[in-house]
Amino acid sequence: MGPRRIEVLRGISMEVRRSEAVFLVGASGAGKTTLLYTLAGLERPEDGTVDFEGQRLYSGSSRAQASIRNTQMGFVFQSYFLLPELTALENVMLPGMIGGSTKESAAEESLRAVGLGERLQHLPAELSGGEQQRVAIARALVNDPAIVFADEPTGNLDSKTGDAIMDLLLSLARERKKTLLVVTHDPRLAILGDRQLHIADGKLEQSQSV
Template sequence: MNQIRVSELTKNYQTGKVIYEVLKGIDFSIADGEFVSICGPSGSGKTTLLYVLGGLEPYTSGSVSIFEKELNTYTDSEKAKMRSQDIGYVFQFYNLIPNLTVYENILLSSVLGGNKSKDEILEVLDSVGMKDFYGYYPSQLSGGMQQRVAIARCLINDPKIIFADEPIGNLDYKNGIAIMELFKKLNQDFHKTILMVTHNEDTTVFGTRTLHMLDGKVIKDEKNNQ
C-alpha cells in the first residue's frame, strides 16, 4: 500500500504582494515500511514538504494522499486524529516541555491518543533506552537522551508514519549515529514508515531510499543498497 502519494505538488508562501514558490511540482509515492531520507541544501523546501505531508501547512496545487485519502478531503477532526494517532513527529530541538518529567512529557502526548497506562509508558521508554530516567527533567539530560525521549513521545500512540526533521542536527557524531540506529530499528523491527530530513548525506545509508531536493523539486530518487 502507498501510505503517501504526492503528485504535481506545489506550495507557495505569500508575504504581502510577493509570492514565493517553495515547492515547484513534486511527485513520489512512499510505501508501507520504507525509510526515506530527504536531503538537499538549505532553503530547498524540505521542511515545507514535511509540513504539507503532515497537514500542518496547506498546499497550493496538485495532490497529496495519506493512507489513500486526499489530504484536502480530511475534515478537521479526521486531520486531528491523523496527527495525534497515525503520524508522529520528531524535531531537531526535541520540543520537550521543560517543567514536566520524562514520564509526564510522554503521558501528556498519550492523552491525545487515548491515554496509556504507566506500564505502556515505561515500555516505550525502555524501547529507546530511557526507562531509568523516567523521573528526570529534560534539563538533566544530554541532547541525545532528550531526543530519545522525544522519539518515545512520538511512539506512544503507535503511529504508522514518523516524520523527522533533522533529528540529529543538534547532536554530536556519536549521539547522532546512536539515534540513527534507533530509527533503523524502528523501521526494521517495528515496521514504522519513516520520512527523515537530513542535511548530511552520510546519514542516508541508514534508510532504504533517498530523495534529493533542489530548489523546490525532487531531482533524484534512489534506492539505497542495504
C-alpha cells in the same frame, strides 16, 4: 503591488511505501522541511493533494486532520520540543492525553525501548541532548503510528551521539515495521535508509535506492 508570491515546492509527485525508510536530502532552503510538513499534515499546499492510508489528508476538517496526526503519525524534531515542566514519562504520555487515553504503561515501555528506563522521572533539563531526543523518539512511537516523520533529528547533536540516535530510530522503525521519512542535510546518514529523495530549489531532482 501585493506581496510577492514565493513558490517553495514545485511539481512534486512522489510515493512512500509502507515500512520504507526514505531520506529527504538537499541544501539548506531547498524545500525539504516544507515538503515533510506538507506530507505530515502540518502545512497545507496551495495546489495538489496528499493521500495517506487511502484518505485525502487535507480534505477533512481540522479536527479530523489533528486526529490522524495524533493517532497515525509520530514526529521527531531537531529541537526535541519537550515540555520543560514535565518529566520524561509525562512528555511521552502527551499524545495519549491529547487523544483521551492516558496510558502510563505504554509510555514506560516506549521509554525502556529507547534505553531510558531509569530516567522516567527526570525533567528535560536533567537529561543530555541525546537523552532528550530519545524521549522524543519514545513519544513519537508511543501511539503505534503508521509513519514517523523526523526533521533533522540529529541536527543539535554531536556526530557520535547523532549517529547513535539515527541507528536507534532506524532500528525501532524496522523492528516495528514503521514507515520513516527523515529530513537531513548529512549524506552520511542518508545512505542508511532504503531510498534517498534529492530536492533542489523546491523540485524533486532524483530518487536513489540505497
